[in-house]
Amino acid sequence: MTILEVRNLHATVEGKEILRGIDLTVSPGEVHAIMGPNGSGKSTLAQVLAGHPAYQVTQGSIAYLGKDLLDLDPEERAREGLFLAFQYPVSVRGITNAYFLRAAVNAVRKARGLEEYDPIDFLEILQAKLKTIGWDDSLMNRPVNEGFSGGEKKRNEILQMAVLEPTLAVLDETDSGLDIDALKTVAEAVTRLKRPESATILVTHYQRLLNYIIPDRVHVLLEGRMVKSGGRELALELEARGYDWTRPEAAVA
Amino acid sequence: MHWLGALRKQAITRFSQVGFPSTHQEDWRFTNVQSIAEGAFAIGTPAPNTLSEAQLNELAGTADHEPRLVFVDGVWSAALSRLSGLPRGVRVESLSHAVLETPEIVSRHLARYAKYQENSFTALSTAFLRDGAFVHFGRDVEWDHPIQIIFAASGSEGLAIYPRCLVVVEERAKAVVQELHTGAAGRYFTNAVTEVVVSSGARLEHCRIQRDAEDAYHVATTQSHQGPDSVLESCSVAFGAGLSRHDVGAVLDGPGAYLTLNGLSVLSGRQHADHHTVIDHAQPHCESHELFNGVFDEQARGVFNGRIVVRPGAQRTDSKQTNNNLLLSKEARADSQPQLEIYADDVKCTHGATLGPLDDTSMFYLRSRGIDVREARKLLTYGFGADIVGRVRSEPIRRDLNRMLVDRLSRLPMGEMPS
Ligand SMILES: Nc1ncnc2c1ncn2[C@@H]1O[C@H](COP(=O)(O)OP(=O)(O)O)[C@@H](O)[C@H]1O
Ligand SMILES: [Mg+2]
Numbered sequence: 170m171t172i173l174e175v176r177n178l179h180a181t182v183e184g185k186e187i188l189r190g191i192d193l194t195v196s197p198g199e200v201h202a203i204m205g206p207n208g209s210g211k212s213t214l215a216q217v218l219a220g221h222p223a224y225q226v227t228q229g230s231i232a233y234l235g236k237d238l239l240d241l242d243p244e245e246r247a248r249e250g251l252f253l254a255f256q257y258p259v260s261v262r263g264i265t266n267a268y269f270l271r272a273a274v275n276a277v278r279k280a281r282g283l284e285e286y287d288p289i290d291f292l293e294i295l296q297a298k299l300k301t302i303g304w305d306d307s308l309m310n311r312p313v314n315e316g317f318s319g320g321e322k323k324r325n326e327i328l329q330m331a332v333l334e335p336t337l338a339v340l341d342e343t344d345s346g347l348d349i350d351a352l353k354t355v356a357e358a359v360t361r362l363k364r365p366e367s368a369t370i371l372v373t374h375y376q377r378l379l380n381y382i383i384p385d386r387v388h389v390l391l392e393g394r395m396v397k398s399g400g401r402e403l404a405l406e407l408e409a410r411g412y413d414w415t416r417p418e419a420a421v422a
Numbered sequence: 423m424h425w426l427g428a429l430r431k432q433a434i435t436r437f438s439q440v441g442f443p444s445t446h447q448e449d450w451r452f453t454n455v456q457s458i459a460e461g462a463f464a465i466g467t468p469a470p471n472t473l474s475e476a477q478l479n480e481l482a483g484t485a486d487h488e489p490r491l492v493f494v495d496g497v498w499s500a501a502l503s504r505l506s507g508l509p510r511g512v513r514v515e516s517l518s519h520a521v522l523e524t525p526e527i528v529s530r531h532l533a534r535y536a537k538y539q540e541n542s543f544t545a546l547s548t549a550f551l552r553d554g555a556f557v558h559f560g561r562d563v564e565w566d567h568p569i570q571i572i573f574a575a576s577g578s579e580g581l582a583i584y585p586r587c588l589v590v591v592e593e594r595a596k597a598v599v600q601e602l603h604t605g606a607a608g609r610y611f612t613n614a615v616t617e618v619v620v621s622s623g624a625r626l627e628h629c630r631i632q633r634d635a636e637d638a639y640h641v642a643t644t645q646s647h648q649g650p651d652s653v654l655e656s657c658s659v660a661f662g663a664g665l666s667r668h669d670v671g672a673v674l675d676g677p678g679a680y681l682t683l684n685g686l687s688v689l690s691g692r693q694h695a696d697h698h699t700v701i702d703h704a705q706p707h708c709e710s711h712e713l714f715n716g717v718f719d720e721q722a723r724g725v726f727n728g729r730i731v732v733r734p735g736a737q738r739t740d741s742k743q744t745n746n747n748l749l750l751s752k753e754a755r756a757d758s759q760p761q762l763e764i765y766a767d768d769v770k771c772t773h774g775a776t777l778g779p780l781d782d783t784s785m786f787y788l789r790s791r792g793i794d795v796r797e798a799r800k801l802l803t804y805g806f807g808a809d810i811v812g813r814v815r816s817e818p819i820r821r822d823l824n825r826m827l828v829d830r831l832s833r834l835p836m837g838e839m840p841s
Contacts, residue, residue: 219790222782247792259787262746263805263812272801273791280792312809329791 170235171196172337172368173218179228180217187213189393190229195337195368202371202379202404205390206412211372212256214390215341219253220246234336247273248280250336254326254343256372260314266325267309270295270332277333298331302358319346327358334362339370344378356381376408389415425529426521426551433538433548440542452725452757453667453696458639463582463611465550466495472576478502481574481604483633483829484822489514490570491555496583498553502572511560511595514569517586520556527558532588535617536645541669543641547584547613554586559595559624568598568629568819575605575612577635587616593649594623598816601628603642604662605635612663614642618656622649622676629819633662633826636691640666650676650705657814658685659823660695661830667696674701674708685714686810688830689722696725703736706766712743713813715806718754719834728773729761736766743773748780748806750836804831 173195180188187210195201205211217224218231220243231238233251241249261269267288274294275285286294299306304324314322323343330338340359344352359369359382371378379387379401387404389397389412397403397415407415442459443450473494479486491514492502498516505514513520521528538545555571573585591597603612612634620626634640640663648654660666672681687695701710716724726745747756760773780802788798807827814820 219786221786242794243786243789244792244794247790253790255787255790259783261784261787261802261805263807263809264801265812269791269801272793272797273788276792276794276797312805312812333791 171232172234174232175229176231177229178217178226178231180213181225181227182213182223186227187393188217191390191393191395193388193395195370197366197368199385200369200371200382202373202384202387203390204373204376204387204404204407206374209390210393211374211390212341215253215256215339215372218251218339219243244276247333248277252330252333252335252338254323254330254338254340256341256345258314258322258326260312260317262312262315264313265310266313267292267295269313270329273329274332295332299328302327302331302361303354304328304358320348320351323347323355324351327355331358331362336367337370338367339372341372342374343371344373344375352378353381376404379404391415429533430549430551433545436538437542437545437549440545443542449698449727453665453694455641455665455667457665458611458641461580461609461611461639463580465584466578466581473499473502473574475502478572478574481606482572482602483604483826484570484602487568487570487600487818490572491516492572492574493553493555493585494574495576495578495581496552496573496585509563509565511563512565513556513558515556517554517556517588520558527590528556528588531590531617531619533617535619535647535673536615536643536671541643543613544615544643547586547615547643550582550584551586552584554588557587557589557597557599559591559597561592562594564596566596566598566816568600568816571599571601573603573612573614575608575610575634575638577606577608577610579609581608581610583610583612585612585614587614589616589626589628590619591621591624591626593621595621596625598627598819599629600819600822601630603632603634603640605638607635607637609637610635611639612641614640616642616644618644618646618654620646620648620652620654623651624649625653627655627815627819629657629659629814629816629823631659631661631823631826632666632668633830634666635662636664636693638663642667643669643671645671647673648675648679648681651678652676653680655682655815656684657810658697659810660685660687660689660697661826663695664692665694667698670697670699672699672701672710673704674710675704677705677707679705679708681708681710682813683710683712684810684813686807687716687718687724688807688827688834689717689724690719690834692721694723694725698727700729700731701741703730703732703739703741706735706737706739708736709740710742713810714745715810716745716747716756717750717803717806717831718747718756719750719836721751721753723754724756726757727759727761729763730771730773732764732766732769732771734765737768739766739769739771741769741771745775746806747775747777748803749778750803750834799836803834803836804828807831
C-alpha cells in the first residue's frame with residue numbers, strides 16, 4: 170500500500186493561498202526530498218501533513234495508509250505513525266525530555282491498546298534507543314528544548330522520532346544550522362532508523378544533507394507548486410544551477 | 423526577656439499609629455485587606471494538642487521528616503515535634519527556648535531585618551510575638567538534611583496566629599530549611615514573619631510553602647540578609663488561603679553574594695495571592711535570579727510586584743527577573759509589575775513577564791506527538807509548576823513539593839493531573 174498520496178492539494182493560511190496544487194506519492198522504503206527556496210511553501214506542506222490548525226486545506230486530498238488524513242486530528246495522525254520534525258522545535262517549560270518522551274510514547278501505545286510504560290521500563294527503552302543511534306543521555310533531564318542550542322534542538326527532534334518509530338517521518342530543515350559533524354550524526358541516525366515499511370520526506374533547501382541520506386526522488390517546490398521531480402541527480406543540478414531555471418516561465422523563455 | 427517586652431510594646435505602638443494598609447497605598451493597590459481588618463480575629467487560648475499525628479501528617483502532605491518543629495495555632499507542640507539526632511552545631515528549637523538559652527544570639531537578630539517600622543503587618547505580628555521556630559547552624563557546620571518547620575492551623579474560627587521564624591546560618595555553614603504553613607479548614611488569620619541570616623561564605627536553601635485553608639487569610643513577611651560570598655536559594659509557594667500576601671525582602675549585603683528567589687502560585691475559585699518582592703543589591707559583585715510562575719483558574723487572581731534596587735556603588739550587579747502567568751480561564755487575572763531602581767552604572771539588570779492562556783504552538787507540538795488536547799493542557803500546566811519545583815535543589819523537598827503540586831493541580835477544574 171502507498172504510504173502517502175497527495176492530490177491537487179491547495180492550502181491557505183490567514184486567507185492567503187500558499188499551496189497551489191501539490192501532487193506527491195510516497196511508497197514504503199522510499200526517501201523523498203522536497204527542495205525549494207525560502208518561502209516556497211515547504212514548511213506549510215509539512216504543517217498541513219501534521220494537521221496544524223492554522224492552515225486550511227481548500228482543495229484536494231491526502232490519503233495516508235489508505236485513510237483520509239484530513240479527517241484526523243493531529244494527535245490521531247501521530248498515533249497512526251506520522252511524525253514531523255519541526256523546523257523550529259518548541260520548548261516546553263518545566264517538562265523534562267524523559268518525561269515528555271514517555272508521555273508521547275504512552276499516548277501512542279494507549280491509543281493502540283498497548284500497555285503504557287512506567288518510568289523505569291521506559292528508561293531502559295530510552296537507553297537502548299540512544300545506544301542504537303550512538304547518542305548520550307545528557308539532554309534527558311533538561312526541560313524539552315529549553316535553552317538548547319540549535320543543533321541540540323534538531324537532535325532532539327530525531328530522538329523523538331527514534332522513540333516514536335514513525336511510518337512516515339517528515340523532517341523539516343533538520344539539516345539547517347548544523348555543522349558538518351552534527352549533520353553526519355543526524356543523517357546516520359535517520360539512516361539507521363529506516364525500516365522497509367517506513368518512508369521519509371526530507372524537506373531542505375540545501376543539497377548537503379542528500380550527500381548522507383540518498384533520496385529516491387527529489388521534488389522542487391516553488392511558489393506552492395511542485396515544478397519538477399527527478400532522481401538524485403536533480404539535487405546536484407539544483408546545487409549547481411540554483412532554482413531559477415526550474416521556474417515554469419524560464420522554460421517558456 | 424526585658425528587651426522582648428520592649429520590642430512588642432514598640433511594635434504595638436507602631437501598629438496603632440499606622441493601622442491596616444488600604445488600597446490607596448501603592449504597595450497595596452491590588453490587595454484589599456479590609457476583610458482582615460474587620461474580621462474580628464483574636465488570639466485564642468493555646469490548644470497545641472488538638473491535632474493528632476495522623477492529622478498533622480495529612481495536613482503537612484509531606485513525607486515523615488525528622489527533624490521537624492511543629493506549631494499548632496502558633497504554639498509549639500512538644501508531642502508533634504521531633505528533634506533527636508541533630509548533628510553538633512545544629513540547633514532546632516522553639517524561639518522561647520532559644521531566648522532563654524542564648525539570649526545574645528536571638529537578640530542580635532530578632533526583628534533586626536523584618537522591620538516593624540516599615541510594614542504594618544510585621545508590626546502587628548511582632549506585637550503579638552509569642553513563640554516561633556529557631557534554627558541555628560554554627561560556623562562550618564554542613565548538613566543537607568532538610569529541617570522542617572510546620573505551622574499547622576487547627577481550624578478554629580476567627581483565630582489570629584502569629585508564627586515567627588529565625589534562621590541563622592553562621593560563616594561557611596550549609597543548611598536546608600523547609601517552612602510549611604497549612605490548615606485544613608476554617609476562617610483564620612495567619613500573620614507570619616521569618617527572618618533569615620546567611621553569613622559570609624554560608625549557604626542556605628529555604629523553601630516556604632503556604633497551603634492554608636481556602637477560607638483562611640495569610641499575610642507574611644520573609645526578610646533575608648546575606649553576607650559576602652553567601653548563597654541563598656529561596657522559594658515561595660502559594661497554593662492555599664482565600665487571600666494571601668507575601669512580602670519577600672532580600673538584602674545582598676556583601677560582595678559576591680548570590681541569590682535565587684523563586685516563587686509559584688497555583689490558584690482557583692476566588693483565591694487571591696500577592697507576592698511583593700524586594701531585592702536589595704547593597705554591595706558590588708552580587709547576583710540575583712528571580713523567577714515567579716503563576717497558574718490561575720476560575721476567578722483566581724495573582725499579583726506579582728518585583729522591585730529590584732541597585733544601590734550606589736553596587737557595581738557589577740547581575741540581576742534577572744522573570745514572571746510567567748498562565749491564565750486558564752477568561753475570568754482569571756494576573757497583574758505583574760517590575761520595579762527597577764538602579765543607582766549604579768556598571769550593572770546588568772533584565773526583567774520580563776508573560777501573561778496569557780496556554781500557547782497554541784506548544785499545544786500543537788504536543789498534539790503532533792500523539793498527546794490529546796486534554797493531556798496536553800494538563801502537561802503544559804503542570805510544566806508551569808514543575809519549572810519551579812524542578813529548581814529546588816534538596817531532593818526530599820523537591821519530591822514533597824512535586825506531590826503537593828500534583829495534588830493542587832488535581833483540584834483545578836481542568837481535572838486530574840499527570841502522575
Ligand atoms: N502561520 C503563517 N502565517 C502567515 N503566513 C505564513 C504562515 N506560515 C507560512 N506563511 C507564509 O507562507 C509562505 C510559505 O512559507 P513556508 O511554508 O514557511 O516556506 P518555506 O518552508 O518553504 O520556507 C511564506 O510567504 C510565509 O510567509
Ligand atoms: Mg520552512
